[in-house]
Amino acid sequence: MTQLLPAPKTVNRQVAVPDAVPTRGSDYAGLLRRVRQAGLQDRQLRYYGWKSAIIAVAFVAGWAAFAALGDSWWTLGVAAFLAVVFAQIAFLGHDAGHRQIFRTRRANYLFGVIAGNLGIGLSIGWWTSNHNRHHAHPNTEDADPDISGILAFSGDRAANGKGLRRFIFRYQAWLFFPMLLLEGWSLHYSSVRAVLRWPIPNRRLEGALLAAHAIGYLAAVFLVLSPGKALVFIVVQQGLFGLYMGCTFAPNHKGMEVLSAGDSTDFLRRQVLTSRNVRGSWFTDAALGGLNYQIEHHLFPSMPRPSLRRAQPIVANFCAELGVPYVETSLLDSYVHALRHLDSVGRCASDSASDENRRPADLVGR
Numbered sequence: 004m005t006q007l008l009p010a011p012k013t014v015n016r017q018v019a020v021p022d023a024v025p026t027r028g029s030d031y032a033g034l035l036r037r038v039r040q041a042g043l044q045d046r047q048l049r050y051y052g053w054k055s056a057i058i059a060v061a062f063v064a065g066w067a068a069f070a071a072l073g074d075s076w077w078t079l080g081v082a083a084f085l086a087v088v089f090a091q092i093a094f095l096g097h098d099a100g101h102r103q104i105f106r107t108r109r110a111n112y113l114f115g116v117i118a119g120n121l122g123i124g125l126s127i128g129w130w131t132s133n134h135n136r137h138h139a140h141p142n143t144e145d146a147d148p149d150i151s152g153i154l155a156f157s158g159d160r161a162a163n164g165k166g167l168r169r170f171i172f173r174y175q176a177w178l179f180f181p182m183l184l185l186e187g188w189s190l191h192y193s194s195v196r197a198v199l200r201w202p203i204p205n206r207r208l209e210g211a212l213l214a215a216h217a218i219g220y221l222a223a224v225f226l227v228l229s230p231g232k233a234l235v236f237i238v239v240q241q242g243l244f245g246l247y248m249g250c251t252f253a254p255n256h257k258g259m260e261v262l263s264a265g266d267s268t269d270f271l272r273r274q275v276l277t278s279r280n281v282r283g284s285w286f287t288d289a290a291l292g293g294l295n296y297q298i299e300h301h302l303f304p305s306m307p308r309p310s311l312r313r314a315q316p317i318v319a320n321f322c323a324e325l326g327v328p329y330v331e332t333s334l335l336d337s338y339v340h341a342l343r344h345l346d347s348v349g350r351c352a353s354d355s356a357s358d359e360n361r362r363p364a365d366l367v368g369r
Contacts (some may be wrong), residue, residue: 011111031271031302034321037302043314047307051104055095061088062122066223074228081147082236084245088121093248094292094308096123100131101304116205120212123244124220125190128209129197138304142256142277151255153182156344157261158351169352176346179253186245251290254281254337259330259343272327274301279340280315280331287334288312298329 014273038044065088071083098104099115115127129240133148140146144157153168155161161172171178197203198210224233260276262268268276281287281295288295294312306314322329332340 024217030269030325033269034302034318037317037321038306038314041313041317043301043317045310046104046106047102047309050307051098052093058088058091058095062092069223072228074232078228078232078236079239082279083243086199086240086247089240089244090247091292092118092122092253093125094294095128096125096127097134097159097292097294098308099171100127101132103305103307112205116209116212119196120209121216124194124213124216126194126203128203128205128211128335129194129201132197132201132203133193138301139272140262141274141301143262143264143266143273144261147289149252150261152344154179155348156257158348160187161348164352172352173349175349176342179342179345180249183246183249184242186249187241188245190245190248191241240328250338251292251294253341254279254291254332254340255333257292258337271302271325273328274298274321275327277301278330279337281334281337282331283334291334295334298331332344 024338062085064214065081065085069078069085072078072081096115096119099111099118102108102111105111112127115131119125119127120131137147138150142150142156144150144160150156153171155164155172160170164172194213196212198206203209212310224236227233228236254276256279259279262273262277266273275298278297278301280298281291283291284297293308293311294300296315299306299311299314302318305315319331
């Protein structure tokens with residue numbers, strides 16, 4: 004496979020470690036003290052209040068426009084709009100799952116189950132369990148569920164792929180964005196499977212709210228649109244929702260260091276070395292749900308979203324003092340880096356296939 008794109012430009016901040024820096028065992032504690040002194044762990048209810056209100060209005064307005072347009076192909080524009088709104092609701096559910104919004108577990112859970120299960124049809128219980136494992140073991144083989152799916156992120160996994168999986172590994176850089184169109188369906192499937200099979204708390208409540216979402220969503224679509232238009236609407240809305248979510252997740256860890264199972268790297272370095280920040284403006288913050296501050300988010304998962312921007316220079320300077328590489332890049336370059344990594348790993352599947360297909364006679368005399 005030919006190389007896709009040239010190497011991206013990134014900022015890698017690293018300097019010699021000064022004498023005043025804490026010892027390795029207390030590195031994270033030292034950073035945590037600075038963050039707490041800046042008040043960055045305090046709840047931001049006003050922010051989440053107006054943010055939730057705006058998204059709720061957009062949600063209602065989208066469905067009102069859908070009903071007003073009636074049985075028209077113009078509703079596909081509404082489908083695209085609702086894909087964005089669904090993603091913004093997912094970001095709020097993400098924040099609630101990390102207990103960024105309220106002080107109590109119960110309040111965050113209730114917010115998350117309404118936004119996730121009822122609002123967009125994703126189980127907050129499944130997501131929290133799955134996502135917490137990712138945070139505990141980012142980019143770690145056999146431990147991080149985010150790198151154990153349909154794509155390969157290490158050469159060993161790509162080389163061991165068989166059949167269809169090997170084909171996907173080989174061309175995964177080219178298939179990446181098209182496959183993101185299926186991400187929404189994958190999230191819904193995982194949610195339903197978890198509610199049916201996993202011992203998640205409040206299974207009945209979560210199942211009932213998932214069912215309520217599905218019934219309400221399908222009823223609205225099929226009552227307003229003819230069957231053909233309804234199916235196209237669902238495909239477009241869910242496809243763009245998945246694409247948006249996948250494009251938000253892609254810059255965070257893909258192409259960063261992959262740790263072997265059982266790696267003993269300390270918490271601070273494990274989170275920083277496997278994560279990448281995306282530079283940008285307030286629009287980038289809103290579009291990516293604050294996940295462009297991935298390093299800060301992984302170091303302080305319960306930090307409210309609006310505090311991440313303020314934490315960024317504190318964390319960057321602390322990493323510079325320690326000599327820990329801190330990677331940040333533009334959004335475009337983050338995609339370039341991720342695709343180049345997927346392409347490089349995919350070559351291992353190609354090389355493995357070539358070795359297996361080589362005839363014994365080809366090896367005679369070598």
